[in-house]
Each structure stands twice: as C-alpha cells, then as structure tokens.
Amino acid sequence: MRAGRPVVAVDVGGTLTKTALVDGRGEVLEVRSEPTVLRSATGLLDQLALAVADLAAAHAEGHPDAVPAAVGVHVPGLVDDARGTVLLAENLGLRDVPLRDQLAARTGLPVSLGNDARGAGTAEFRMGAARGARTAVVISIGTGIGGAVFVDGRLHDGDGFGCELGHMPVLVPGRRAPVVCACGGPSCLEQWASAGGIARSYARVTGRPAHGAREVFDAARAGDDDAARVVGDGLDALALAVAQLATVLAPEVVVIAGGLSRAGAELFDPLHERLEQLLTFHRRPRLVPARFGDGAGVIASALRADELLEQLVLPLQQGPSS
Ligand SMILES: [Zn+2]
Structure with missing residues (x-):
C-alpha cells in the first residue's frame, strides 16, 4: 500500500x-x-x-x-x-x-x-472499486448516507459543504417522507434509503421495531408487504439520486459502500432496473459495491x-x- x-x-x-x-x-x-x-x-x-x-x-x-x-x-x-x-x-x-x-x-x-x-470515498477512488476512473461517485450507506464526488480526478469538496449526498432532496412519486431529517429537511435521501432510515420507516409503518435494514430486507423477501414497500421506496429514492448525479456529472462509476452494499444482487438488480426507467441519453455509470468494508x-x-x-x-x- x-x-x-x-x-x-x-x-x-x-x-x-x-x-x-x-x-x-x-x-x-x-x-x-x-x-x-x-x-x-x-x-x-x-x-x-x-x-x-x-x-x-x-x-x-x-x-x-x-x-x-x-x-x-x-x-x-x-x-x-x-x-x-x-x-x-x-x-x-x-x-x-x-x-x-x-x-x-x-x-x-x-x-x-x-x-x-x-x-472512505478517496480510498475507493485511489485503490478500490473506482480505481482508474476520472469521474466517480461513492455513496456510503450506513446509519446515514455520506458521499464523495470526484470530477476529472479531483475530490469535490465545496469548502466542507460538498458531497452531502444524504441530504439530496428527493421526492419519491406518490410518497411522503416518513420522518423529518436530522438536518431539518423534509425529504432527504437518507430518510428514505439509509440503513437507519429504512429501519425507522418500517417501524413507523408497522409499529414494530426493526433492528437495522438487513431485517427489513429479510422480511421483504419472506413476503412482508410493508417491508417490501419500505425497501422499494428506499430503492426508488436511491435511483432518483443516482439519476440526478448521472445527469449532472456523468460519472463512469458509482460505488455503493457501507453495510447495505453487501446485499449484492438484492440491492444492485432492482437499482439498475429503476435507473434504466429514469435515464434516456445519459451515460450509464457502472454500479459496483465498494472494495473496502469495515476497515x-x-x-x-x-x-x-x-x-x-x-x-x-x-x-x-x-x-x-x-
Ligand atoms: Zn437532511
């Protein structure tokens, strides 16, 4: 190294x-x-x-x-x-x-x-899943959502205010955001699509607590309609955000990092599908999981x-x- x-x-x-x-x-x-x-x-x-x-x-x-x-x-x-x-x-x-x-x-x-x-985005850009790209976005999905945006080989910093992907306002068609964001925003990406946001949405919809997004994904797969809807809303919001990023930046690659990135095809397949419905002439970014995990x-x-x-x-x- x-x-x-x-x-x-x-x-x-x-x-x-x-x-x-x-x-x-x-x-x-x-x-x-x-x-x-x-x-x-x-x-x-x-x-x-x-x-x-x-x-x-x-x-x-x-x-x-x-x-x-x-x-x-x-x-x-x-x-x-x-x-x-x-x-x-x-x-x-x-x-x-x-x-x-x-x-x-x-x-x-x-x-x-x-x-x-x-x-973490810089580590992916230099040595990980976005290595070799000139323009790339790394979306870190955990309790909240953080990000790193690289344009022409350089991290965009915005004097500390840039790359706040978790607070991109997204309006999921036909849905109201489950709770107001910690930042005060009415419909931030991380309310919908972070691991914490997915667990909170599920608890709010069903009145039953969920210990993390993994549990909600598992429940959706087991046929729980509420869980499927919460997961679907999260994927809709994430696809909207990636579509905006693809429109403005045309990244070669979008890396999904954090615990949820290990959901594999369960996350990436429906995300691809949704993205295809939103994009037209746009350059398609490669959607890939992060190389580095907990470390x-x-x-x-x-x-x-x-x-x-x-x-x-x-x-x-x-x-x-x-
Ligand atoms: Zn926010």
Missing part, C-alpha cells in the same frame, strides 16, 4: 472510535476500538490524544521504526478540511471545533482532519496521514532556492 513513515489512523464514529498504528510498509500493527466520547470537544480530544500516545508507547520497544510521524483523522459530519475544523457533527454533538490544531498541540504530531465519507475508515485515515507527510516533506526536498 505504501512505503513511507508510520502513522496513526483515527476513525471517529458516532458509536465507536477506531485507532490504528500503521507502519511504513502499510502493515496495521494494532487497531483499538472504544466507545466515542460524545458531546464534549475536550473529552473527545483527551480520548484521541490518549489513544495515540498509548498506541505509540505500546509499539515503541523493539520497533524503533514504529514511531508515528503523523495522525490522520476522519469524523462524521461537516468538516472544513482546509481549516481543520469540524463545522457540525450532529452524531458527535460537536460544532465549530478546530480539532486538527488542538489534537496536534496535544500529541505533538502533525494532524490532518477530514469527513469520513469523503475519506475502510482506518485505511482512509492512514491515506490522509500519508498525504500530509508528503506535503510536509515536499518543501524540504525542494530545499531553499538560491
């Missing part, structure tokens, strides 16, 4: 935070996972700084080449990469936190911070730390101009 210096890769999730030490050859020496400290910037910073220090200390002996040189961090939410600031992370309970500089101050290491879905966040954060080191090293290599 890489030939550089060791880094710490941090994947902050709404439930768990993974911290990994990755050596210069790309080998993951250790991954730790612990419940994320929520609703406290100071608490989260303490947690991350401690995790970085612990990992580094645990491998320092006998591994002089395992001393980390940088930290890459991804968080779910709006992130201004250039300023290193978490603008808004609803799931973490954070707003306007200059996480990059504050973590750098605590660890004494250079830190690079980004949005989790854009990071995508850690890989993406290691990649981010690598990029930071390259940026830091370049000016040194160029040397002073004389």
